[in-house]
Amino acid sequence: MEEVDATRGGQRRRSLIFRRFGPPEQVLNLEEEDLPPLAPDSLRVRMIAAPINPSDLIPITGAYAYRVRPPRAAGYEGVGQVVETGRERRAWLGRRVLPLRGDGTWQTVLDCAASRAVPVPDSLPFDQAARAYINPLTASALLKNTHVSGLRVMLTAAGSEMTMLLAHQARAAGTAALTGIYRSHGRKACLETWGMHPIHLDDVDEIARAAVSTDLVFDAVGGRLADLILTHLPARARFVSYGLLSGHPIKRQDLPVRPARFHLRDHIATLSDQDWLRGFAPIWPMLRDSPLGPVTTFPMQRWREALDYAATPGRATKPLLTFNDDG
Structure with a gap:
């Protein structure tokens, strides 16, 4: 495997995981585990930031129990940097991507299928890129x-x-x-x-x-x-x-x-991997012309505070979990 900057926290990761359904503030826990070997067709991504959306929280309550099963890491979108690849994927090293449609994004490190990783334009700020999906x-x-x-x-x-x-x-x-x-x-x-x-x-x-x-x-x-x-x-x-x-x-x-x-x-279940990636072509000019609103960032270890803020009526900013310096 090829690496850049290792994983900046060793071969372990921290994840916000729920092992049962219930109120997110009660059932989420910050857990640490060893990273598994990287599959040949996957990218290892060190997460930079991930938003807290209603679509992240509702499944934790069990509202979609017919298709979401604990234990699993929470979070459906976010942006990160590729830090490890197979030998044939070296061009991805160091690139920012959206590692979607796989493991939950509220983790310091996650693996995603290279065929579905969405490259992020260099000019797009991280707080916009983290919210470029849902x-x-x-x-x-x-x-x-x-x-x-x-x-x-x-x-x-x-x-x-x-x-x-x-x-x-x-x-x-x-x-x-x-x-x-x-x-x-x-x-x-x-x-x-x-x-x-x-x-x-x-x-x-x-x-x-x-x-x-x-x-x-x-x-x-x-x-x-x-x-x-x-x-x-x-x-x-x-x-x-x-x-x-x-x-x-x-x-x-x-x-x-x-x-x-x-x-x-x-909608995305009907798309080929190629059409999935093409679907982001209009997203980048959309975010350039009508950028998303401001954010309030919370380091991962302050996740409870972030959840409280997300539940604040009339808040003026989007809560964003950050992972860069969580060591």
């Missing part, structure tokens, strides 16, 4: 498969990074109007800056009025909010569900507008 790829796929030009579009969970990306790309595609449903009062001015008409989650009458003239909904919340919107949408409208942040399903399946479901996991 939200940007979802936004790109949604808008690639859904016509938005000339339509009046409603976005739920407004104020999130995902909504910001959707709003920016939808405006570029020529939407007629954007409405954003938000929860935290501190988000209103931000939504107006993004060119959206903001409506608070509790203003059910205003949401109903806006839904009547909406052509397309991108919903990440589900539950009662989705049911309310569906009840008032015109029959010509479309409703795309790509998340259930409320933790509750959409119950109104008896209306003229039927929710269409989009899940990133299902």
Whole structure:
């Protein structure tokens, strides 16, 4: 095997692992173990940073027990540097990559399949690269498969990074109007800056009025909010569900507008490795033109503090775990 900078912490790694389902702050533990031998077609990656997203935390609770089984390391996205390869993969040494679709990313070191490792442009800051997967790829796929030009579009969970990306790309595609449903009062001015008409989650009458003239909904919340919107949408409208942040399903399946479901996991499962890598081609200019918001970094050993911050209502930054100097 070829190495660069060894693994900067010896042949061991530390991982945030859950061995049973439950609240993340109760079931996650920081564990250390020896690194296994590197498989011939894999890359060994020393992690630099990984965000804390709802999509990282929800599976730990057991919500997706039908497809997620402990014990396993947490985390679904992040950026790292290749530190060890097989002899035929030496060109990867020292490169920054997104080591995705394999081991959890909340680890100091992980191995990933070389065929699926996503090279990161040198010009992209690490805090942007660490978040280049879940939200940007979802936004790109949604808008690639859904016509938005000339339509009046409603976005739920407004104020999130995902909504910001959707709003920016939808405006570029020529939407007629954007409405954003938000929860935290501190988000209103931000939504107006993004060119959206903001409506608070509790203003059910205003949401109903806006839904009547909406052509397309991108919903990440589900539950009662989705049911309310569906009840008032015109029959010509479309409703795309790509998340259930409320933790509750959409119950109104008896209306003229039927929710269409989009899940990133299902989307990428249909892709060849080549198409998977090609899917990131529009992501880099997307992040250049509409960079993701600021972050607050937490060294790995302060993971409990990071989780507390992630749960803070109305926080202005994304929590980001860092691994460089965790020794």
